[in-house]
Amino acid sequence: MALQYCSKHQRLFTVRQNQWIAFPSELITRIKELYQRFPLPEFEVIEARCDQCEESVPETSREQLDTPNHGE
């Protein structure tokens, strides 16, 4: 199973704990290097949206809702 990583917030999703944890980008770089040498699914890193990314979604929606109608 590929690793889900958010480079924006430097967070990694752990399937075992079913949660996002802080994960330094240097370690992800090392895992990516490993994957190039040993292309195993466990070492594959895919860019994903973390919990903090998801939290930012409602804010955007709220902004859109707060936008006043122009009445036209």
Ligand SMILES: [Zn+2]
């Ligand atoms: Zn994120």
